[in-house]
Amino acid sequence: MAASSIDYLDKSNTRLKHRKSVEKCTVDSNDTELLKKHFSLEFEEESKGEDAGFADALVSDKLLDRPAYPTLPLFRGKCYLSENELFSNQGIYRDILWIIISLSVVFIFPLILWDGYPDEFEVRSFFRHTELVWCSLLHISTWPIVALSLVVASLVPMTEFIILPSYLSKPLKSSRWLSYFVSSPSVHHWKISIVLSLMLTMTVSTQLFLQMAFPSLLWNPFMWGWYTVYLPKDANQTIQRGCFSNPKDASNSQPLCLTEHEWSQLSSGTLSSRNPDDVATVLAGLHYLKSQSGGLVINALARNVVNSIPALRQNMEGLLPVLNDNNAKMNLSLVIFENDSEDGTRDAFKQWAQEEADGKDRYTLDIIQCGDKNPDCRLNIVDRYEVMPSFGNPTASGVGKLGDFRQIAMNHILSNPQYDNYSHMIVLDVDLGVSISPLGLLHTLGLENAELSQTHVIASSSRQSWPGSFGSVVPPYDLSAYRPKKTDKNQRLRRMHRQFCELMPKGDRWRNMCDAASPMQLFLVRSDDDFISNKGRPYEVESAFNGLTIYPLPVIREKGKEVFYDAGDDNQRCEHISINLALNDHMYVNPKWKMNLKPNKPGGPSGIVVVKTILLTFFARVPVITSVLVGNWLFFALFFMSCWIVTMSARSICKRLELEKNQQLEEEV
Numbered sequence: 001m002a003a004s005s006i007d008y009l010d011k012s013n014t015r016l017k018h019r020k021s022v023e024k025c026t027v028d029s030n031d032t033e034l035l036k037k038h039f040s041l042e043f044e045e046e047s048k049g050e051d052a053g054f055a056d057a058l059v060s061d062k063l064l065d066r067p068a069y070p071t072l073p074l075f076r077g078k079c080y081l082s083e084n085e086l087f088s089n090q091g092i093y094r095d096i097l098w099i100i101i102s103l104s105v106v107f108i109f110p111l112i113l114w115d116g117y118p119d120e121f122e123v124r125s126f127f128r129h130t131e132l133v134w135c136s137l138l139h140i141s142t143w144p145i146v147a148l149s150l151v152v153a154s155l156v157p158m159t160e161f162i163i164l165p166s167y168l169s170k171p172l173k174s175s176r177w178l179s180y181f182v183s184s185p186s187v188h189h190w191k192i193s194i195v196l197s198l199m200l201t202m203t204v205s206t207q208l209f210l211q212m213a214f215p216s217l218l219w220n221p222f223m224w225g226w227y228t229v230y231l232p233k234d235a236n237q238t239i240q241r242g243c244f245s246n247p248k249d250a251s252n253s254q255p256l257c258l259t260e261h262e263w264s265q266l267s268s269g270t271l272s273s274r275n276p277d278d279v280a281t282v283l284a285g286l287h288y289l290k291s292q293s294g295g296l297v298i299n300a301l302a303r304n305v306v307n308s309i310p311a312l313r314q315n316m317e318g319l320l321p322v323l324n325d326n327n328a329k330m331n332l333s334l335v336i337f338e339n340d341s342e343d344g345t346r347d348a349f350k351q352w353a354q355e356e357a358d359g360k361d362r363y364t365l366d367i368i369q370c371g372d373k374n375p376d377c378r379l380n381i382v383d384r385y386e387v388m389p390s391f392g393n394p395t396a397s398g399v400g401k402l403g404d405f406r407q408i409a410m411n412h413i414l415s416n417p418q419y420d421n422y423s424h425m426i427v428l429d430v431d432l433g434v435s436i437s438p439l440g441l442l443h444t445l446g447l448e449n450a451e452l453s454q455t456h457v458i459a460s461s462s463r464q465s466w467p468g469s470f471g472s473v474v475p476p477y478d479l480s481a482y483r484p485k486k487t488d489k490n491q492r493l494r495r496m497h498r499q500f501c502e503l504m505p506k507g508d509r510w511r512n513m514c515d516a517a518s519p520m521q522l523f524l525v526r527s528d529d530d531f532i533s534n535k536g537r538p539y540e541v542e543s544a545f546n547g548l549t550i551y552p553l554p555v556i557r558e559k560g561k562e563v564f565y566d567a568g569d570d571n572q573r574c575e576h577i578s579i580n581l582a583l584n585d586h587m588y589v590n591p592k593w594k595m596n597l598k599p600n601k602p603g604g605p606s607g608i609v610v611v612k613t614i615l616l617t618f619f620a621r622v623p624v625i626t627s628v629l630v631g632n633w634l635f636f637a638l639f640f641m642s643c644w645i646v647t648m649s650a651r652s653i654c655k656r657l658e659l660e661k662n663q664q665l666e667e668e669v
Helices: 029-039 049-058 061-065 089-113 123-138 142-155 176-182 189-213 232-239 260-266 276-291 306-318 345-360 402-415 438-445 488-501 510-517 519-529 553-562 575-583 608-619 622-668
Strands: 296-302 332-338 364-367 424-428 539-543 548-552 587-589
Touching (some): 089 123, 089 622, 123 142, 123 519, 189 608, 232 306, 260 438, 276 438, 296 402, 306 332, 306 345, 332 345, 332 402, 345 364, 402 553, 402 575, 424 553, 438 548, 488 519, 510 608, 519 539, 539 575, 548 553, 608 622
Parallel strands (some): 332 364
16 A cells, blocks of 8 residues: 555654654555544545645645644654654743733733823723623623633634545645635634634624624523613603602612612613712702703604604603602703604504693693694605615715704794703704613713703713624614714724824715714723723713713703804714714713613614615725724734734643653653
C-alpha cells in the first residue's frame, strides 16, 4: 500500500516522535489504520500529482510562529517537533504576549478611536466606557459576543491543522486556497474571526429586519424575564389608592399611602419609596402642581391610531387623582391635531370628547379643526413612510409635514385664551400605548425644588429594544431628536457623526436616517443615559424627545416667534430639534421619568413599508451600504478575534503547564 503524505500523532505514546534530517515524513498502512481508529477519518491510499503535496500545502513554517497544540501532528517543514520543543517557557511567554496584545485591542482601541471619556476615570467607569464603545460599534451588547467566543474557542480542537477526510480532497484540487482557509482554525485566528463575524453580522441584520417588520418580544430573548411594560390601566387602579390630596396622612413607611411595589409601578420602575431623595422630589412636584401650576395641557398628533386611544384615555384619567384637590377641578386638557385617518380615529376622539362634556367634565378634549370648509382635516397628504426614498426620489422627506402639524397645535394652544393660565405643555406620541409614569411626571416637576421645570424643557428617558441587539441594548429610543451637549470631550465624536451623515448630500433621505444608524450617536445617547455617568440625576442635552417631553409655557410665550417647529434647511431634520434649540441653550433628560415601550409596538413606524424604506435608503446609496455593512463586519471581526486569541492562548498556557507538571512527575518516578 502506498504511503500517504500525512503524518500523524500516535496517541498511545506520551511524546511525539522526534525525527531529524528526514527528507519526507510518511505513514504506512498501519499508521493509516491508527488514524482511522483515533480520529474516525478516511484517507486515500494513494496521492498523485497535485494531491501529492496536500499535507505540505496545509503545513508551513508560518504556522509554527503561532501557538501550537499537541492533539495532532506538528511540523517544522516536513518533520516532527518534540514535546520539549513544543511546550517550552518560550511558548508560554509567547501566549502571554498574545493575550496582552488582544486585551490592548479591546481596552485601548476604544480610547484611541473616540473621545467622550467619562468625567471621573475610575476602574468601573473605564470598563463601562469600553463596553459602551464596543456595543455602539457592534449594535449589540458585548457580553453575548464574549460568551460565544469563549464557548466556540473551548469546543474547537486545539490543533495545528485539521486533517480532512478524503471526500474533500477532490474539490481541493483546483482550490488550494480553500484548503489553506479551512486548515487550522485554532491557530489562524483571522480565519475563525472572518467566518464567525460574517455570521454574526448577518444574524444581527436579520434580527433587525424581523424586529422592524414584525416587532415582537420573541426576537428579543435578552429581555425575557426582566423587562416590564407598565400599562396605564394598571397604573389607574394603583393610583386610586394614593393619598395625593393629603400627603401628610401617609406614614413614613408608605409615602403617599403607596407601597414600594406601587411606587415602582407608577414610575415605570425608576422611583423607590425607600429613597428619601425620590420621595422629597415627588412631594415637591405634587406641591407645585397643586399650589403654583396653572395646569397641564397635553399636545399630540394623531393619524390612524384608533387602537391607541383607550390607553391615551387611561393616561389622562390617571392624572386626575394627582391634580384634583378635594374634588375641585384642576386645569387639564388634551389638544389633538388629527388628519387623514382611515381607521376611524377622528370619530373615536369625537365620541370621547362628547362623553366627557356631557356628564363627567373632568378635563377638556380639544380637537383642532381645519377651517369651516374642511373641519375634519382631510388634507390628502401621503404618509411620510409611504414616500419611498428610491433611486428616482432620493430627497423624499423623512419628516414630512410633522413640523407643520406640531406648529399648528402649539399655535392653537398659545392663541387660545382658555390656556392662558396653563403652566406646562406635555408633548407625547399617542401611538405608544403605555403608562406615562404619573410619579415620574411629579418627580420631573419637583426637580430642584420645582424650579428646573419652570425654566427648562425636560424630556423623559423612555426606552425600547435596539433593533439587531436581540434585546441586549435598551437605550432611549428617539435618536433622531437627540443632540448632545457640546463639550471638548465629545468633539471628535460629534465630528465623526456629522461626517457619517454627510455620506450623502443635503436633502437626501439618508440625512434623516443617519442618526438612528450612527454608532457615534448611539454611544453619545447611551453614555449620557448611563447611570454611572449621570448617577440618576437629570443630564443636559441640546435636544431630546423620547416620546414624552414637558415644556414650560411661559418660556415659550416669552420667546414668541423665535420658537417654532421645522424640518431644517434640507427638510430631513427631526422637527423637535428646532424648538428645543430655540428655547434654551440646553435642556434636560430626566432618567427617572420614563416609559418602557412594548417590544411588539416600538416607537416610530414598523411593518413591511418601513423595511422597504430602509432597504431603499441603504441599497440605493453605495457609500452608505459600504460604510455600514463593511464597518460593522470589521468591528465584529476585530472584537471576536481578540476574544478568541485570549481564550485559545489561555488554553495553550494551561496545557503547557499541565504537560510540564506531568513531565516533572515522570522524572521523579
